[in-house]
Amino acid sequence: AQKITQTQPGMFVQEKEAVTLDCTYDTSDPSYGLFWYKQPSSGEMIFLIYQGSYDQQNATEGRYSLNFQKARKSANLVISASQLGDSAMYFCAMREGVTGGGNKLTFGTGTQLKVEL
Amino acid sequence: ETGVTQTPRHLVMGMTNKKSLKCEQHLGHNAMYWYKQSAKKPLELMFVYSLEERVENNSVPSRFSPECPNSSHLFLHLHTLQPEDSALYLCASSLSFPGGTSMREKLFFGSGTQLSVL
Numbered sequence: 244a245q246k247i248t249q250t251q252p253g254m255f256v257q258e259k260e261a262v263t264l265d266c267t268y269d270t271s272d273p274s275y276g277l278f279w280y281k282q283p284s285s286g287e288m289i290f291l292i293y294q295g296s297y298d299q300q301n302a303t304e305g306r307y308s309l310n311f312q313k314a315r316k317s318a319n320l321v322i323s324a325s326q327l328g329d330s331a332m333y334f335c336a337m338r339e340g341v342t343g344g345g346n347k348l349t350f351g352t353g354t355q356l357k358v359e360l
Numbered sequence: 361e362t363g364v365t366q367t368p369r370h371l372v373m374g375m376t377n378k379k380s381l382k383c384e385q386h387l388g389h390n391a392m393y394w395y396k397q398s399a400k401k402p403l404e405l406m407f408v409y410s411l412e413e414r415v416e417n418n419s420v421p422s423r424f425s426p427e428c429p430n431s432s433h434l435f436l437h438l439h440t441l442q443p444e445d446s447a448l449y450l451c452a453s454s455l456s457f458p459g460g461t462s463m464r465e466k467l468f469f470g471s472g473t474q475l476s477v478l
Contacts (some may be wrong), residue, residue: 245402247402274463275463276463276464278466280469285471286369286448286450286470286471286472286474287364287469287470287471287472288450288452288467288469289469290466290467290468293464293466295463295464334403336403338463338465340463347405347416348405348467349402350402350403351402352400352401352402353402
């Protein structure tokens with residue numbers, strides 16, 4: 244079974260609109276961390292936001308926020324006020340604390356986001 | 361500039377060639393990683409080094425040989441590759457080798473080497 248599932252291979256959003264990128268995860272580990280990375284066409288993966296399984300509040304970093312629904316095992320990324328520079332591939336990833344030894348980052352297949360004028 | 365530099369950016373090689381990928385990090389990090397990114401597949405962790413010691417080797421074929429001479433440099437030596445090895449190879453680093461309470465340890469990636477095996 245896949246640990247991280249991103250069901251949207253591609254998404255389009257109008258500039259200045261908000262967009263939600265979906266991510267569901269599968270783990271029985273009580274301690275885990277969830278990450279979102281952005282990969283523009285240049286290739287490098289850029290860290291966006293982190294959510295810990297014990298964090299009481301949803302993470303926010305500027306225009307990025309994470310809609311963390313623990314019971315549903317989902318960690319959707321919300322980008323507000325989209326900009327043309329947000330066009331990129333977005334990856335959700337998880338690190339498991341106990342079963343995964345806390346050291347392996349498992350990635351999903353990614354969502355290609357295109358921001359249009 | 362992320363602080364992690366990979367060379368070359370593009371590499372085309374035949375199946376009988378020997379080549380090396382280089383990664384250098386200027387962040388003072390102690391852990392370095394090699395990932396393979398193939399189209400429509402999740403990133404695959406290949407190797408992890410912590411303080412120049414290999415701590416993880418995820419069943420990678422022996423035609424890939426990593427080397428970490430110091431905490432700032434990481435190499436991936438390639439020989440007798442197969443066409444299915446064509447992919448983007450990403451290097452990453454982190455301040456420490458994550459585990460236990462350091463769950464939020466994030467990775468810093470380079471721009472990758474796009475490898476084509478003919």
